[in-house]
Every structure is written in structure tokens, then in C-alpha cells.
Amino acid sequence: MQKSKIINIALLVIGCFLLLTNTSTADLPEELQPLEKALAVISTYEYGRNSESLTELADFIRPAYGSPQRLKQIEKPLLAFLRSDATLAGKQFICKQLSIIGSEEAVPTLVVMLTETATSDMARYALERIPGSAVEQAFRQVLSKTSGKTKVGIINSLGRRRDVESAAALCSLIYDSEPMVAAAAVSALGRIAGAEATKALAEAKEQTSGKLRLLVLNAYLSCADQLVAQGERSGALAVYEQLYAAGEPVPVRIAALRGRVAAAPKKAGEIIVNVIEADDPVTQAAAIALVREVSGIGITKALAESLDKLSATGQVQLLSALADRGDRDALPAVVNAAKSTDENVRITALDALAALGDASSVNLLAQAASSARGAEQKTARRSLDRLRGPKIDQTIIASISQAEPKVKIELIRSISRRNIYTAVKTLLKTAKDSDSKVRLASFKALKTIADRKDLPALVNLLADVQSGSVRNEAEGTIVAVANKIPDRNRRAEVILAKLASVKEVTGRCSLLSVLGKIADDSSLPAIRTALKDKNVEVKSAAIRALSEWPTGQPVADLLKVVRTSRNETHRVLALRGVVRLVGLDSSRPEKETIKMYRQAMGLASNVSEKKMVLSGLANIKSYAALQMAAAYLEQKALQQEAGMAVIKIAEATYLSHPQRTRDILEKVLRFGKNDSLRKRAQEMINKIKSL
Structure with a gap:
């Protein structure tokens, strides 16, 4: 074997020598001549310099990727370049190109x-x-002839290429005196895997310590993972069992647990349950995390049965995982957990019901929402709103009639959140419930689900409502439903028809209030008629209705009330309405608007009413408004409101009327007593000076 190695090295050296004698590019075909030119430039390239020649060469080579013959022609001059005295930067670039197009001839x-x-x-x-x-052969041949970082690099390369034939040499390097060589060998063996590497790592697990042992354990895990990928599950399971042993580092045990489940899918449930019930907090959490990933018949049920054996923390984790699985086999256990004495367990169970619950969960969630507070109540409500499945909506509706008031309110609230439009008939009944809070909840929900066809019934209900808070809610509901009618000129029809027949004062006032908020111009005659009503409350409601109008159309009606009414409350209400409405219509001529404010000021009978007019005037962005506000700066009782109006209007006029605006601001400095207003006036004057 030693003789064979010597022969191989000799052949390698001879090959290198032959290549070194063939460095000329003069024989290149004509179409490759640009390559010679680019290489000549690159031979002197240094890091950080113009890289245009590099780009040109890469662009030249790229079209040849699909032609092995052309790539072979290109490869030869690139190899010759590497054998030359070119710069290291140039050689590095050529090596990068060879990593893409290189063949065994480059070795x-x-x-x-x-x-x-x-x-x-x-x-x-x-x-x-x-x-x-x-390539692998070359790496193996030079491995023993290198040291330090070079050797580490070669070991890493053997690992990345998963060279099984290098395993024997690498096994011996696990115990190398150079720590970085030993570490690299261990990591490479983990990548290579195979019987020889796995055996060596199993032995090293018992013979190493410290950081090196951690690397050995990770490499051993990698071997097991590859065994699973290759279908050798029993061998992998044996490795995972060793690494899961108590005393091994936590991250390794967790990875081994995951491996055990992957290697024995049919026993996955049993493995996870056993780990969960062992009540080791660290591995228990890891096992629960796996609950989301494993599949199989009966696993969910087995997991659910272990729920009450866990600590509160473990129950919370497992409940969350069971919810993510979405398997309703866990529902009985989750329902039981929702009654736990631990609040966190209850909250998590209630949250899980959103995913696992069915029609049978409706009452449980409504009960929890009605009796709990804080996060628990919010969770119960959210789950009731998110329940999905057959007969959920029907169950919610059907449960209302027999529920106690607090539960009834939660069911009604959920009807609104779930947009159960078929529940309108039921809510029209509960809107007459003996419990005022149920009535209030009913009108709130009807605001969402009722439609224009339900307006007559809603208006009839309003006429009978006595409670102030419920009546306000009912009014808001009717306004919301009426506004769903596309034709705004028909939104008041039902209310007007009812108003004509209602004699009871409270009912008439509510209907007038609704007409004011709907603001259908066809209802103005009826509201004007109400202004003449003998009843004080009805008149007040009519004034308020006109005061809330979205346009300035009723201004004249309100001015008449201010001018003629002997009721001080009516005068104030009407004046407030005038101030509001005059400021709404921006299309009205400026002179007419100022005239209306002057009329209002003339009708104001006391300082409070005059202040009210000035506050409205402040919103008019014109020089005429500025002049009007300035006229009151010398009146001690109105100085502050007038000053505030002047400064606010001046923000809009100082560019178009700089000098005249400045003159009026100077009056604020002369007559004003409020330091804050004087400061703002001075700042505005300085701004004008800088123009």
C-alpha cells in the first residue's frame, strides 16, 4: 500500500511538470484571443483596483457554460495563468472561475x-x-504533508465533499495534538457519516472532554441524522438513545429527542408522552414543542390524557401545542382545563377552544366571559367570536332565551362580533328585556346587524324606551341603520311617519334627535313645526336637531329662536347652534358669514354668549374676521377670547395682509393682559418682520 502511494505521488508530480511546460497561449483559436488579452491584464491586477478586466473575462466565459468542448479550451489558458508569476489577486479570481468550469484536468x-x-x-x-x-484523491494525498490552517482547510474540504475514503485518516486526527486539527476532523466525520465515522465518534464520545467532546456529540448527532435520511432508522435510534441519556448537555438531549421521534414515527406519541410525564422542565418543553409536528392516529388523545399530570406551566405549554395541532380529540381535556384553579391554565384552555371548540363550547365560553375579568374575560370573548364549525351561530341564538342576564349579554355581544344577521328577530325581543343592560347590549348589536327593513321595528321600540342610556343607544342604532339606505333623501321616511303619530314627549324628543343626526332635508319642515310646540322639552329637542345639521341651512331658524325666545336655555342652545353652523359652510360669501357673526354677537345677551361667538369667529380665516375679533380687544371682559381669536386668524392672514395683520397684533400687545397671548402675538409679529 505504501508503494502504491509513492507511485501515485510520482505520477502527480510528473503531471504537474508536464503542465508547467505548456504555458503558452499563442496556439489559442482566433475566437479565444480575447481571453489571452484579458489574462494579460489580470496578471497584474491587485485588490481594490479597477475590476473591469475581471468582469470582461467572466462575461467571456459565461456563454460557454453549456459547451463542454469550449470550456475545455478555456480551462487550459486559465491553468497556465495559475502556473505563471501573476499576482495573487489575479490568481484568486481565476480560481473562482475554475470553481465553476474546472474539470479533473485542473487538479x-x-x-x-x-x-x-x-x-x-x-x-x-x-x-x-x-x-x-x-479531487478527493488529491486532498487525501496532501493531507499528511500539511499542517496548521492549511491542514484544517483540507479536512474541511473532505468533510464538505463527504469523502468516505478519508474517514480512516480523519479518525486518527480526532486525537491530534493540534486542537484546531482535531476539531476539524470531528466536524468532517460528522458530515461524512458512514459506519467507520459513526464508530469512531462513538468511541471519541467516551474518550474526549470539554469543547472537543461537544463537537464530537454534535458530529455524532449528524451521523444519526444521515442514517435516518438513508432509511437506517434502527441504527439512528440507537445513537439518539445514547445522546439522550441524562447527563448529556441540554441542547444535545433536545436534538436527540427530536431525532428519536423522527427515527421511530410509529412510537412518536409514546416517546413524547413519556418525556412529558417525566416532568423534566427542559426536555418536557422540547417534547411539547414536537406535539405540533408529529402526526398519527391516537397521538392527540394520548397527549390530552397526560395533561392533568403536568405542572401548571407544563399544562399551559401543552394546551397551546394541542391548539396548534387542531385535532378535536383534545377537546374534552381542554374543556376540563378551562375549569382549572390556575388562571394561566384557564386562559390558555379558553384560547385553545377557539381552534378546538364546537357548538358545545358556546355556553362554556359565554359563562366564562360573563364571570371572569381582565385577560381571562378577553380570551373567552375572543374565542367565542372565533369559534368555527356547524351550528355555532344557531347555538348562540338558541342559548339566549334561557340564559341569565350576564351570559345573555355576552351571547348578544358575540352576535355583533360574528355578524350573525339571522339574529335580528331575537335581538328585537331582547331589546325589550326586563334587564336594562340586556336591552343596551341588544341595541348595540342591532346597530351592526340590522338593515333598512328593520327600521320600522326599531323606531317602534324607541318610542317605548324609558331608560336614558338605553334610549341614547337606541337612537344611535336607528341613525346607523337609516344611514345604510343609499338614497339619503329617503332615510327619514320611517321616522317622520312615526313622529306624526307619537304624542308622548320623551318619544317625540328621541325621534327629533334622530332626525337631527340623520340630517335628511325632507325632515326640516317637521323639525321647524316642533320649534312651535308648546312643550319646552320638544322645543329643546328641535333646537338641538337643527344645531346638529351638517350644513348651514337651518341658521335662519336658529337666529329667529335667539331673537324671539323668552326661554334662556333655548336662546343659548340656538346661539350655540348658530355659531356652529355659520362656521360649516365654506362656500358662503365672506361678507355674508361675517354678517351672520355680527348678528349673533348683536343677539348675545351676556359675556358668556359673546365669548361663544368669538370662539366660532376664530375659525374664519379672513381679514374681515380678524377686524371683527380685534374690535373686542378693548373690552376687558372679552380681551382674552378676542386675543385668542386674533392670533388664530392671523396665522391665515399674515402672508396676504402682513402690515394690517401686524397692526392688529400690536393691539394685542397693548391691551392684552395674558402673558401667553402676548408672547404668541410677539412671535407672530417677528415672523411678519422676517418676511
């Missing part, structure tokens, strides 16, 4: 470079990627 040249410190890495890079057994 002798690259082997020579492999033993030189300066070129070893680049040569090895190319060799690793060149196909053929000659």
Missing part, C-alpha cells in the same frame, strides 16, 4: 497551489467545487 495545477500557504485557500475553494474522484 494537478491546483494541488501544487494547495500546499503553498499563500495560495492554499484559493486552490481549495476551486477544488471543492470541481466534480470527480481525482
Whole structure:
């Protein structure tokens, strides 16, 4: 065998010599002449310099990838280049090209470079990627003739190429005196695997220590993984069992556990359950993580049965994993866990019901949502909303009639969240429930699921509502449902029809409030009629309805109330409405808007009302508005509101009227007493000065 090795080395040296005598590119075919030119430039290339010649060469070679004959022609001058005195940077680039197109003919040249410190890495890079057994043979032949980093590199290359024939040599290097050589040998054996490597690593597991032993264990795991991939499950299982032994490092045991499950799929459930029930926190968590990945009949049931044997932490982890499996065989155990004395277990179980629950889970979740608080209540509600499967919606609806008020509220809330449109009839009944909170929840849900066809029933209900909070909710529901009607000019029809027949004051007030929020212009005559009603509350409701209008159309009606009403409350309400509505219509001529504010100011009977007008005026971005606000700076009772209005309006006028705006701001400094307003006025003046 020693004689054979000597002959092989001799042949290698002769091959290298022959190649070294054939360095000329003069005989290149004409179409390859550009290659010679590019190589001449690259021969002097240094790192960091212009790489245009490198790009040109790569572009020249790329079209030949599909032609073995052309690549062979290109390869020869590249090898000659490596044998020349070209720069190391140039040779590194050529080695990269050979890693792509190189053949076994490149091996002798690259082997020579492999033993030189300066070129070893680049040569090895190319060799690793060149196909053929000659490469492995070359690596094996020079392995014993190298040391240090060069030797480590060659060992790594043998590992990456999974060279089984090098296993014997590598096995002996596990115990090399050079730590990095030993570490590289161990890692390479893990990649190579096979019987010889596996046996050597099994022995090394018992004979090594420290960091090297950790590398041995990882390599041993790698061998087992490859055995699984090759279908040799029994051999792999034996290795995993050794590595799972107590006392081995935690990461190794966890990896071995995963390997045991992969190597024995039919026993996966049994393995996982045994580990879970062993109550070792570390391996238990790893086993539970595997629950999401394993499949098989009966596994879920076996896992669920072990649930009550675990600590609270273990139960939380397993419940989460069972939910991710999505197998409803676990449902009985999850339901039982939802009644646990531990809050975290209950919360996780309730969360799992979203994935595993069915119609039978509806009442449990509604009960939990009604009695729990905080995170537990939120989880129960979320799961009730997310339940999927046949008859869930029907069960929710059917459960309402027999439920106690707190549970009924949760079921109603879920109807809204789940958009159960078939529940409208049921909710119209619960909207008349004896419990006010049930009524309130019903109107909230109807806001979501009711449609225009349900408006008459909703309006009839509103007329009978007595509770203030419920009535407000009912009004909001009717407005929301009416706004679902595409034609905005028909949204008030049902309400107007009902208003004509309702005599009870509270009911009339609610209907007027609804008309104000719907803002259908066809309802304005009815609201104006209500302004003349003898009942004070009805008049107030009509004024509020007009004050909420989305356009300035009712301004004249409200000004008339301010001008003529003897009821101070009505005057204030109407004036507030005027201020709001005047500020809405931006299409109205500026003079008309200012005129309306002057009218409102003239009708204001006290300081509070005048302040209200000034606050509305502040939103008008015109010089006329600025002048009007400035007129009140000298009135002590209105100085602050007038000053605030001036500064706000000045932000919009200082560019178009810089000097006149500045003059008015100077008045704020003269008459103002508020330091903050004076400071803001001065800042604005400085801004104008800088223009």
C-alpha cells in the first residue's frame, strides 16, 4: 500500500511538470484571443483596483457554460495563468472561475497551489467545487504533508465533499495534538457519516472532554441524522438513545429527542408522552414543542390524557401545542382545563377552544366571559367570536332565551362580533328585556346587524324606551341603520311617519334627535313645526336637531329662536347652534358669514354668549374676521377670547395682509393682559418682520 502511494505521488508530480511546460497561449483559436488579452491584464491586477478586466473575462466565459468542448479550451489558458508569476489577486479570481468550469484536468495545477500557504485557500475553494474522484484523491494525498490552517482547510474540504475514503485518516486526527486539527476532523466525520465515522465518534464520545467532546456529540448527532435520511432508522435510534441519556448537555438531549421521534414515527406519541410525564422542565418543553409536528392516529388523545399530570406551566405549554395541532380529540381535556384553579391554565384552555371548540363550547365560553375579568374575560370573548364549525351561530341564538342576564349579554355581544344577521328577530325581543343592560347590549348589536327593513321595528321600540342610556343607544342604532339606505333623501321616511303619530314627549324628543343626526332635508319642515310646540322639552329637542345639521341651512331658524325666545336655555342652545353652523359652510360669501357673526354677537345677551361667538369667529380665516375679533380687544371682559381669536386668524392672514395683520397684533400687545397671548402675538409679529 505504501508503494502504491509513492507511485501515485510520482505520477502527480510528473503531471504537474508536464503542465508547467505548456504555458503558452499563442496556439489559442482566433475566437479565444480575447481571453489571452484579458489574462494579460489580470496578471497584474491587485485588490481594490479597477475590476473591469475581471468582469470582461467572466462575461467571456459565461456563454460557454453549456459547451463542454469550449470550456475545455478555456480551462487550459486559465491553468497556465495559475502556473505563471501573476499576482495573487489575479490568481484568486481565476480560481473562482475554475470553481465553476474546472474539470479533473485542473487538479494537478491546483494541488501544487494547495500546499503553498499563500495560495492554499484559493486552490481549495476551486477544488471543492470541481466534480470527480481525482479531487478527493488529491486532498487525501496532501493531507499528511500539511499542517496548521492549511491542514484544517483540507479536512474541511473532505468533510464538505463527504469523502468516505478519508474517514480512516480523519479518525486518527480526532486525537491530534493540534486542537484546531482535531476539531476539524470531528466536524468532517460528522458530515461524512458512514459506519467507520459513526464508530469512531462513538468511541471519541467516551474518550474526549470539554469543547472537543461537544463537537464530537454534535458530529455524532449528524451521523444519526444521515442514517435516518438513508432509511437506517434502527441504527439512528440507537445513537439518539445514547445522546439522550441524562447527563448529556441540554441542547444535545433536545436534538436527540427530536431525532428519536423522527427515527421511530410509529412510537412518536409514546416517546413524547413519556418525556412529558417525566416532568423534566427542559426536555418536557422540547417534547411539547414536537406535539405540533408529529402526526398519527391516537397521538392527540394520548397527549390530552397526560395533561392533568403536568405542572401548571407544563399544562399551559401543552394546551397551546394541542391548539396548534387542531385535532378535536383534545377537546374534552381542554374543556376540563378551562375549569382549572390556575388562571394561566384557564386562559390558555379558553384560547385553545377557539381552534378546538364546537357548538358545545358556546355556553362554556359565554359563562366564562360573563364571570371572569381582565385577560381571562378577553380570551373567552375572543374565542367565542372565533369559534368555527356547524351550528355555532344557531347555538348562540338558541342559548339566549334561557340564559341569565350576564351570559345573555355576552351571547348578544358575540352576535355583533360574528355578524350573525339571522339574529335580528331575537335581538328585537331582547331589546325589550326586563334587564336594562340586556336591552343596551341588544341595541348595540342591532346597530351592526340590522338593515333598512328593520327600521320600522326599531323606531317602534324607541318610542317605548324609558331608560336614558338605553334610549341614547337606541337612537344611535336607528341613525346607523337609516344611514345604510343609499338614497339619503329617503332615510327619514320611517321616522317622520312615526313622529306624526307619537304624542308622548320623551318619544317625540328621541325621534327629533334622530332626525337631527340623520340630517335628511325632507325632515326640516317637521323639525321647524316642533320649534312651535308648546312643550319646552320638544322645543329643546328641535333646537338641538337643527344645531346638529351638517350644513348651514337651518341658521335662519336658529337666529329667529335667539331673537324671539323668552326661554334662556333655548336662546343659548340656538346661539350655540348658530355659531356652529355659520362656521360649516365654506362656500358662503365672506361678507355674508361675517354678517351672520355680527348678528349673533348683536343677539348675545351676556359675556358668556359673546365669548361663544368669538370662539366660532376664530375659525374664519379672513381679514374681515380678524377686524371683527380685534374690535373686542378693548373690552376687558372679552380681551382674552378676542386675543385668542386674533392670533388664530392671523396665522391665515399674515402672508396676504402682513402690515394690517401686524397692526392688529400690536393691539394685542397693548391691551392684552395674558402673558401667553402676548408672547404668541410677539412671535407672530417677528415672523411678519422676517418676511
